[in-house]
Each structure stands twice: as structure tokens, then as C-alpha cells.
Amino acid sequence: MGMGTAAGPKIYLGISWDHNKKRRVVGAAIAFLTVAFFVAAPAPVSAADDVDVIVQHAPGNGGLAEDVVVRSGGALTSRFVALDSFAASVPASAVDALRQAAAVESVSYDSALTLLSLTDVAPAAATSMSDVLTITGADQLHAKGITGAGVDVAIIDSGIAPVSAMPADQVINGADLSLESQDKHLMHLDTYGHGTHLAGIIAGDGAGFTGMAPDARLLNVKVSTADGAVDVSQILAAIDWVVQHRNDNGLNVRVLNLAFGTDGSADHRSSVLSYAVEVAWRNGIVVVVAGGNDTADNKLLRDPARSPFVIAVGAADTNGTVDPTDDVVASFSSCGNNGRGIDLVAPGRSIASLRVPGGNADISYPLARVGDELFLGSGSSQATAVVSGAAALMLSQRPELTNDQVKQMLMDAAMPVPGEARCTGAGLVDVAAAADAPVADVTQEHPSAKGGGKIDDARGSQILYLDGVALVGDQDIHGARFASKTWAKVAAAGTSWSGGSWNGTEWTGNSWSGNSWSGNSWSGNSWSGNSWSGNSWSGNSWSGNSWSGNSWSGNSWSGNSWSGNSWSGN
Numbered sequence: 001m002g003m004g005t006a007a008g009p010k011i012y013l014g015i016s017w018d019h020n021k022k023r024r025v026v027g028a029a030i031a032f033l034t035v036a037f038f039v040a041a042p043a044p045v046s047a048a049d050d051v052d053v054i055v056q057h058a059p060g061n062g063g064l065a066e067d068v069v070v071r072s073g074g075a076l077t078s079r080f081v082a083l084d085s086f087a088a089s090v091p092a093s094a095v096d097a098l099r100q101a102a103a104v105e106s107v108s109y110d111s112a113l114t115l116l117s118l119t120d121v122a123p124a125a126a127t128s129m130s131d132v133l134t135i136t137g138a139d140q141l142h143a144k145g146i147t148g149a150g151v152d153v154a155i156i157d158s159g160i161a162p163v164s165a166m167p168a169d170q171v172i173n174g175a176d177l178s179l180e181s182q183d184k185h186l187m188h189l190d191t192y193g194h195g196t197h198l199a200g201i202i203a204g205d206g207a208g209f210t211g212m213a214p215d216a217r218l219l220n221v222k223v224s225t226a227d228g229a230v231d232v233s234q235i236l237a238a239i240d241w242v243v244q245h246r247n248d249n250g251l252n253v254r255v256l257n258l259a260f261g262t263d264g265s266a267d268h269r270s271s272v273l274s275y276a277v278e279v280a281w282r283n284g285i286v287v288v289v290a291g292g293n294d295t296a297d298n299k300l301l302r303d304p305a306r307s308p309f310v311i312a313v314g315a316a317d318t319n320g321t322v323d324p325t326d327d328v329v330a331s332f333s334s335c336g337n338n339g340r341g342i343d344l345v346a347p348g349r350s351i352a353s354l355r356v357p358g359g360n361a362d363i364s365y366p367l368a369r370v371g372d373e374l375f376l377g378s379g380s381s382q383a384t385a386v387v388s389g390a391a392a393l394m395l396s397q398r399p400e401l402t403n404d405q406v407k408q409m410l411m412d413a414a415m416p417v418p419g420e421a422r423c424t425g426a427g428l429v430d431v432a433a434a435a436d437a438p439v440a441d442v443t444q445e446h447p448s449a450k451g452g453g454k455i456d457d458a459r460g461s462q463i464l465y466l467d468g469v470a471l472v473g474d475q476d477i478h479g480a481r482f483a484s485k486t487w488a489k490v491a492a493a494g495t496s497w498s499g500g501s502w503n504g505t506e507w508t509g510n511s512w513s514g515n516s517w518s519g520n521s522w523s524g525n526s527w528s529g530n531s532w533s534g535n536s537w538s539g540n541s542w543s544g545n546s547w548s549g550n551s552w553s554g555n556s557w558s559g560n561s562w563s564g565n566s567w568s569g570n
Contacts, residue, residue: 030499033230051092052077056085056105066101074100078364125353126376127318129210130439134322134384135347137432138212139394146435148213148392153202154242154285155388156235157195157425159222160273161356164373165206167198172251175241176219177234177507181222191226193361197377198259200290200354201385209354209416212389212431214460219253224271226360232273232458233476234264236487237507239276240496242477243283252332256280257388259381261302264460266453268340272484273458275451279491281309285394286403288313288388290380291342292334296423301336303458308446311391311407315348316384316417316428318527324508327428329419333380341422343407344414346390346429350376390431400520409499450487 057065064078065085074090090098099107133139141147152172159178160171174189180186190196205214220240224230239256246253258277268274274327277287287310315330330349335341342457355375356362362369368376387410394406401409413434416425456472464471476482480503487503490496499507 148216159190186390193359213392265456270453314342334424346386461504
């Protein structure tokens with residue numbers, strides 16, 4: 001699925017981008033696109049007040065939903081063509097009636113998005129990947145032929161799009177556990193723009209763009225939809241899947257990039273998310289996790305960055321230079337507390353990485369575009385991708401390194417950054433110095449997670465809704481009972497996935513069993529077409545296309561909201 005050349009139209013998500021005529025034409029590929037929008041608990045309003053909503057067209061309604069909104073006394077504010085949806089301001093008293101209209105698929109309050117305003121950051125102030133390579137010393141390793149070859153980095157995110165600087169042979173499509181996996185046109189693809197942005201930072205290569213580890217391969221494990229909607233159970237299943245398939249069919253997954261986090265209350269010793277990442281760590285995977293974008297407030301890091309075993313990453317502001325001595329911790333970057341703070345910081349403000357034309361972020365925030373190929377992004381997500389790339393470089397150079405050694409060597413070689421230790425950690429990543437350092441003699445000793453806590457404690461405020469009913473309690477996305485202690489045992493044993501079943505429920509049919517790998521990474525048939533056949537996503541509890549979440553679009557993806565000229569987290 002190519003994107004064309006700079007001179008011709010580019011196709012993604014069924015939209016033809018004609019740069020000569022500056023117009024977009026919707027194609028048939030998105031005719032059945034269904035998206036889960038975030039539904040927040042809005043502030044109390046009177047029936048006469050106007051409220052901001054996102055309205056999704058019912059399939060095949062021909063745009064009649066817009067007419068329904070206008071007749072209700074509302075007004076359109078913007079259209080999301082690629083998502084078959086639009087934003088509107090409507091009387092609060094009209095919301096219930098709109099939801100019942102035949103032309104309307106769903107109506108969701110548009111108040112969950114908390115954006116960090118970076119309107120002072122113009123595209124000219126972008127930090128290019130060339131700058132990032134210089135600041136971190138990755139360019140010095142590239143000059144020595146150390147480029148990440150032989151190392152696979154798993155990225156659990158919103159998918160990866162086949163853009164020009166992401167070669168097809170670099171991306172292997174793994175499990176698609178997202179709610180969009182039911183649509184064959186959207187499987188594995190990034191309808192948001194978050195996953196591709198991070199993939200470019202880690203391993204982009206082409207069209208004058210180079211990521212941290214351009215010869216590393218990426219294992220694309222999609223869990224979120226175009227607006228980031230996902231449940232903790234999907235993330236647990238994804239982490240388990242990566243661990244249990246890390247060496248399948250020539251794979252060598254040594255790094256796992258997790259650019260998300262919840263505000264759940266669980267201590268890391270009981271958190272199911274912390275337990276999942278520690279299982280990955282014990283199985284030889286360097287787990288790199290975004291600390292969050294909650295500023296320097298004395299709060300817990302996001303879960304699972306709270307686990308002391310993983311590498312918790314904060315975002316640095318380069319101040320527009322390649323001189324690392326003037327770098328500071330970005331104002332939005334989480335610090336944690338004195339009990340568990342950041343391990344490392346890396347460039348994470350106004351990073352120019354790969355753009356997804358027609359994706360949610362691209363349509364919503366056109367000012368963040370840098371030319372035809374790139375997009376500005378800020379957050380601990382971007383910083384996490386930088387550190388994941390650095391870890392891949394180290395393991396490419398010295399495959400025998402243990403996870404603990406990689407972490408310690410990166411921390412020992414880090415450059416000082418002003419600020420509190422909980423905010424800066426060991427400092428700014430310097431992978432060139434780490435690669436030249438002697439092998440650390442270290443084994444981490446921390447209290448290990450037990451994984452027996454409730455899944456709701458990990459969810460925190462990140463709750464999905466279906467037809468107004470919250471997905472809460474001890475159950476997964478399918479409504480199957482989630483017994484955390486039982487799951488912890490099978491996750492540790494590497495048996496939580498059995499064929500296409502996880503947690504005793506069929507998630508993927510026969511897709512992940514037998515010889516289902518395909519040689520063409522971007523092919524729609526990379527995996528068996530039976531992935532979500534039958535009632536895999538159905539049943540009596542959680543089904544259909546109307547999932548929504550009340551806060552995944554803000555802090556949870558550690559840098560996936562967009563404001564002004566840049567993509568940022570709050």
C-alpha cells in the first residue's frame with residue numbers, strides 16, 4: 001500500500017491527496033470506517049446550554065447527520081473527513097434525540113481532550129531527527145556502522161502506516177488487538193498518527209529521514225483506535241503476545257516501546273500492568289515506558305512506568321539547538337516522586353517525525369505538518385521512542401548485554417540536566433558514550449510485582465463505555481472474567497495465549513497459530529483473514545463499534561494530543 005511520490009497523489013485511509021490541486025477525495029476504502037470516540041463526564045449544564053460533541057455518521061447516510069444537527073439548533077465546527085465524523089456545538093437538550101436519529105451512529109461529548117498548548121512553537125522551531133541523532137550521539141554510532149541491525153523493537157501503539165520513510169521490509173505486522181481490527185481496511189494501520197510518529201523516531205529510514213536505529217525492525221502490535229480508545233485488558237494481551245512470540249519465525253524482539261500510561265492507583269507490586277512489563281523484562285526484553293505528561297507535580301509516574309525494573313523516560317526540551325548543555329526538562333514532563341522518578345530524559349519537544357496523511361491528528365491539527373512527510377510531536381512518548389532506539393543500537397553492537405546492563409549503561413553515560421533528580425533521572429541519554437563504556441556488572445534488585453491486583457486499579461480513570469455502560473470490574477474487553485492471580489501465573493509461564501485465545505476467550509481465531517507469517521509485511525494478508533471472524537468481538541457484553549473512553553486521549557498516551565502547532569501531552 002504505497003503512498004505515491006511527492007509529485008503525485010498520496011493515498012492513505014482511502015483519501016487521495018493531490019498536492020497539485022490541494023484537495024482531498026474520499027475513496028471507497030473508508031466507507032465502513034467506524035471509530036470509537038471519547039465520552040467524558042461533562043460538567044453539569046442546563047438544557048438550554050450548548051455543549052461540544054463529536055458526531056459520527058451512520059454508514060451510508062450521505063451526510064444527513066449534519067442536517068439533523070442543524071435542525072436541532074446546533075452548528076458544525078469542523079469535519080473529520082477520514083473518520084466520517086464532525087464536531088458540532090448543540091443544545092444540551094438535543095443530545096439524546098440526536099443519538100436516536102437514524103443518520104447518526106454516535107454522539108460523544110468532546111470534553112475529554114486535555115491539550116497542552118504549544119502555540120508558541122512554530123514549525124521553524126522543530127527539532128529534526130538529524131538534530132536528535134546529534135544530541136544523543138546516535139549519529140556517531142551510525143558512522144561506525146552500528147544502526148540497529150539484528151534487533152527487533154516491538155511497538156504497542158496505534159499501528160504503523162506505510163509511509164515513504166518506513167520501508168516495508170522493516171515492519172512486521174503482529175497482533176492487531178484494536179477495536180478497528182474488525183475492518184480489513186484498517187487492520188494494523190495507524191488511523192491516529194501516534195504509532196507512526198514514534199516508529200519514525202525509532203527506525204525511520206528514507207527520503208532524507210533517519211531514525212535512531214534505521215536498520216532495526218519494528219514489530220507492529222496495534223491496540224488503539226483513531227482516537228486512542230483501548231482497554232487495559234487489550235494492552236495486557238498485547239504485552240503477553242509480544243513476550244510469547246518474541247522469537248517466532250526469525251524474530252529477535254529485544255526492546256518493547258510502551259508510550260502510554262494510566263493514572264490507576266495500584267502500587268507497582270500489585271499492578272497488573274507493572275506485572276506484565278516485568279514478565280517481559282525477565283524474558284530478555286528491554287521495556288522502555290513513557291513516564292507521563294503530568295508536569296513536575298509530585299505525583300506517581302504513570303502505570304506501568306512505576307515499575308522500578310523498566311526504563312521510565314521523561315521529555316527534554318532542546319531549546320532549539322543541538323548543544324545538549326542547554327537542554328532542560330520539558331515543562332509538561334512527569335517527574336514522579338522521590339520514591340520512583342524518571343530514569344532518563346530524551347528529546348521530546350517539537351520532534352519532527354513521520355506524518356500520517358488522513359489520520360486523526362493530521363486532519364485535526366494541520367498546523368503541526370512540516371512539509372508533506374513530517375509532523376511535529378511533543379511528549380514523553382517521543383522521548384520514549386528515542387530511548388528505545390538507543391537501546392536497539394546498544395543491543396545491535398553488543399547482543400550479549402542483559403536488560404539490566406543496557407539500562408545501567410545508558411544511565412551511567414547520561415549527560416547532566418538541571419533540575420530535581422526525580423525529574424531528570426540520570427540525565428539526557430548519550431548512546432555514543434554508553435556504547436563506548438565497559439559492560440556494567442549489575443543485576444537489579446527491587447521488590448517484584450505480584451500481579452494480583454484488580455484490573456480496575458490499573459485502569460484508573462481510563463474507562464471505556466459501550467452504550468453508556470462502563471467497562472469496569474473484573475472483566476476484559478470481551479466481558480470475560482479477568483482473574484488477575486490466575487492470569488499472572490499463565491503470563492509468567494508464557495501460556496496466557498493459546499492459539500488465538502487469551503484469558504480463555506477467542507480473540508484472534510487461528511491467526512496466531514501455525515505458519516501464519518507472511519513474507520509481505522504490508523500485505524493485507526500478512527496474517528490469516530480469520531482474525532475476528534464469527535463472534536470474536538461479540539457476545540452479550542462488549543461488542544459493536546460504539547466503544548468510547550473518557551480519558552485515553554489526554555495524558556494516557558503520554559503525548560498524543562495536539563494543540564497549536566505541535567502534538568503534545570498534558
